[in-house]
Amino acid sequence: MDFIYDIFKNWATRGYLPSIFEHTFMIRGLLAALIIGPLLGAIGTVVVTKKLSFFTQTIGNAAMSGVAIGLLLGEPVDGTYAGLYGFCLIVALLMTFVKNRTRLANDTIIGVVLAQVLGLGIILMIVVTSQFNIHQVEGILFGSLITLNDQDLIALTIASVVVGVLFAFNFNQFMLASFNRTLAKARGLSPVFLEYLFVTLMTIVVVSSLKLIGALLVLVLIVVPAAGAQLVAPNLRWFVWLSVIFSTISTASGLLLSGLLPVPSGAVIALVSSALFYGALVFRPLLSRSGPNQGEI
Amino acid sequence: MSSTEEHNLLEIDNLSVSLRGNRILEDINLRVKKGHIHALTGPNGAGKTTLMRSVMGGMPHKGTIRFLFRESTRIGYVPQFLEFDHSVPITVFDFLFLMLKKMPVFLARRRTVRAEVEELLTATDCAHLIDRSVGQLSGGEFRRVLLAQALSPKPELLLLDEPASNIDEVGIRHFEEMLINLRDEHGITILMVCHSMNMISRVCDAVTAVNRTIFYDGPAKGLNHADLLQQYTFL
Numbered sequence: 001m002d003f004i005y006d007i008f009k010n011w012a013t014r015g016y017l018p019s020i021f022e023h024t025f026m027i028r029g030l031l032a033a034l035i036i037g038p039l040l041g042a043i044g045t046v047v048v049t050k051k052l053s054f055f056t057q058t059i060g061n062a063a064m065s066g067v068a069i070g071l072l073l074g075e076p077v078d079g080t081y082a083g084l085y086g087f088c089l090i091v092a093l094l095m096t097f098v099k100n101r102t103r104l105a106n107d108t109i110i111g112v113v114l115a116q117v118l119g120l121g122i123i124l125m126i127v128v129t130s131q132f133n134i135h136q137v138e139g140i141l142f143g144s145l146i147t148l149n150d151q152d153l154i155a156l157t158i159a160s161v162v163v164g165v166l167f168a169f170n171f172n173q174f175m176l177a178s179f180n181r182t183l184a185k186a187r188g189l190s191p192v193f194l195e196y197l198f199v200t201l202m203t204i205v206v207v208s209s210l211k212l213i214g215a216l217l218v219l220v221l222i223v224v225p226a227a228g229a230q231l232v233a234p235n236l237r238w239f240v241w242l243s244v245i246f247s248t249i250s251t252a253s254g255l256l257l258s259g260l261l262p263v264p265s266g267a268v269i270a271l272v273s274s275a276l277f278y279g280a281l282v283f284r285p286l287l288s289r290s291g292p293n294q295g296e297i
Numbered sequence: 298m299s300s301t302e303e304h305n306l307l308e309i310d311n312l313s314v315s316l317r318g319n320r321i322l323e324d325i326n327l328r329v330k331k332g333h334i335h336a337l338t339g340p341n342g343a344g345k346t347t348l349m350r351s352v353m354g355g356m357p358h359k360g361t362i363r364f365l366f367r368e369s370t371r372i373g374y375v376p377q378f379l380e381f382d383h384s385v386p387i388t389v390f391d392f393l394f395l396m397l398k399k400m401p402v403f404l405a406r407r408r409t410v411r412a413e414v415e416e417l418l419t420a421t422d423c424a425h426l427i428d429r430s431v432g433q434l435s436g437g438e439f440r441r442v443l444l445a446q447a448l449s450p451k452p453e454l455l456l457l458d459e460p461a462s463n464i465d466e467v468g469i470r471h472f473e474e475m476l477i478n479l480r481d482e483h484g485i486t487i488l489m490v491c492h493s494m495n496m497i498s499r500v501c502d503a504v505t506a507v508n509r510t511i512f513y514d515g516p517a518k519g520l521n522h523a524d525l526l527q528q529y530t531f532l
Binding site for chain 1 (some may be wrong): 348353357374376379380381382384387388390391392394395396398400401403404407422428432443446
């Protein structure tokens with residue numbers, strides 16, 4: 001990893017990059033942003049189509065409990081991976097299971113589970129803050145480049161490659177099952193299996209991005225770029241690529257600004273992402289002539 | 298196999314379906330002949346869609362359903378109503394691409410697939426809709442696009458769920474011509490749920506009226522509408 005950091009530091013010294021990239025944590029943050037940003041943008045298109053936006057928020061909130069469970073299970077303070085990924089996956093799969101076994105509406109199930117994970121999270125936080133450094137938990141909640149370490153970057157890279165390949169390979173099926181389950185079934189697909197698979201992939205990406213963006217704001221980066229792209233895209237191809245572009249710009253420029261200003265990276269990424277959304281809203285008559293979202297403002 | 302059976306494409310024997318303790322279908326015996334347009338009719342809640350789903354393999358049932366064609370051959374299906382989010386930017390091309398190809402739609406070279414999609418849409422007389430957003434299509438236009446997707450890969454048996462609903466008279470006539478063309482030119486057998494007696498008498502070869510059990514099964518020509526309606530009322 002030091003070899004890569006040295007290249008960036010060299011560029012920063014020569015003036016090719018802003019001087020803040022002389023700091024290792026900023027280089028690490030930029031690499032994480034460039035890896036996870038495009039993937040969040042692409043996955044966001046299916047999240048928006050499946051109306052799973054607040055499902056993502058619930059997973060983010062479950063992360064608070066996940067970190068606490070990891071600490072209580074004896075994981076190192078800067079690497080609570082089993083607690084974090086394990087608990088968030090259990091919550092995500094539980095919500096999908098309840099959804100497929102009942103006729104409850106999506107938002108009702110999310111409301112029920114959100115209340116549970118928040119309640120559990122608060123109790124566990126009180127237990128662990130008396131024993132551990134609270135800084136790691138803050139990093140998960142709001143996003144913190146300082147707590148992002150080499151291990152996190154490696155985990156994020158591996159997760160992104162695996163999820164990216166599986167997501168791309170199954171994209172058409174995910175989209176068809178999201179568009180209409182009956183038709184997907186008639187075409188020989190299993191919408192239930194596809195839903196479990198997508199939710200698993202989405203949870204891995206969301207959890208991997210928590211230290212960069214924060215549990216409270218991860219919803220923004222998975223939903224807002226896709227929503228902006230939805231406004232102006234004339235077809236599915238542009239929907240995905242615009243969402244990827246918006247998400248990458250948001251993560252990279254948000255990270256850069258957070259290095260210049262004394263604010264958490266997640267907050268700036270959220271604001272840049274929102275600015276792009278409103279930009280798309282204002283310029284959509286110029287950008288799209290035949291898209292489906294041409295209502296009057 | 299008798300000569301009569303040789304001409305059957307679908308044979309259903311003693312089929313019954315129960316949902317949560319309620320008997321939806323009982324003792325259904327049905328033969329659909331190859332090259333026929335066969336209508337399933339009956340009052341609302343009679344079990345027509347359940348029968349269709351059983352044929353598609355998506356409904357637990359008692360009794361036997363036999364297809365007298367190669368197992369690898371697909372059954373095409375055109376749903377009655379497709380509920381979807383109209384704000385999703387998906388064109389007719391994208392919609393068909395999702396079903397025809399494994400390569401992700403955002404990575405594929407569209408030109409190579411476009412001719413294939415156009416050919417499919419031409420079969421249902423809607424090639425001009427290829428770049429239109431699916432959310433902007435009229436009921437009749439969308440029904441033709443749905444019919445196009447059901448034709449690839451070419452099915453031996455095509456199932457249609459109330460193809461005439463939410464379409465104006467001109468659209469219905471247009472749709473009927475396409476069904477006749479699919480039967481006569483492409484040799485596709487069609488089983489469709491239909492409430493329109495006019496449509497049944499114009500395009501169908503056979504009709505089966507269902508209300509939990511079968512109360513009419515015979516040729517569509519010469520079908521007495523008044524008698525059928527009376528049975529709807531008394532059953």
